[in-house]
Amino acid sequence: MSSLLVHLGSVLADVLAPSPTGRPGNGGYGGLNNPPPQAPDGLSVIAEQWISWAKWGCLLCGALGFLVCGAMMTVGRRNRSHLAGEGAAGIPWTIAGLSLGALAVPLAIEIMSASGSGG
Structure with a gap:
């Protein structure tokens, strides 16, 4: 159970990490970007x-x-x-x-x- 929480925490940290370019939507988990409308x-x-x-x-x-x-x-x-x-x-x-x-x-x-x- 604790290893699952650690893995979930690392995944969330990767997703919520600031973008190196300074723009939101840095690819996050699975390479999903945040395109404009x-x-x-x-x-x-x-x-x-x-x-x-x-x-x-x-x-x-x-x-x-x-x-x-x-x-x-x-x-x-x-x-x-x-x-x-x-x-x-x-x-x-x-x-x-x-x-x-x-x-x-x-x-x-x-x-x-x-x-x-x-x-």
Whole structure:
């Protein structure tokens, strides 16, 4: 049992050892590298179109979210202060959703770059 743990420890040390080139994915155990992302042939145009459609949908939902928040605040102004409060509380969520939609691609690229996989 202890020899198995020693072997496992040496294998993990080999896999997690820093790269002599300073780049992540030094080959590790079995020579497996960490290549950057690469779109299959012809798929990058379709993927960009889907992302642009999703961003447009996010923009539409954000605009509708602000309209609904404003309507709730307007209707709840008199004798329905709870509704006005709910509308006001929805504004930060709408801003957060729009911000995340706007930063989705740059954030994903940055996370992949930080892991050594991004291009």
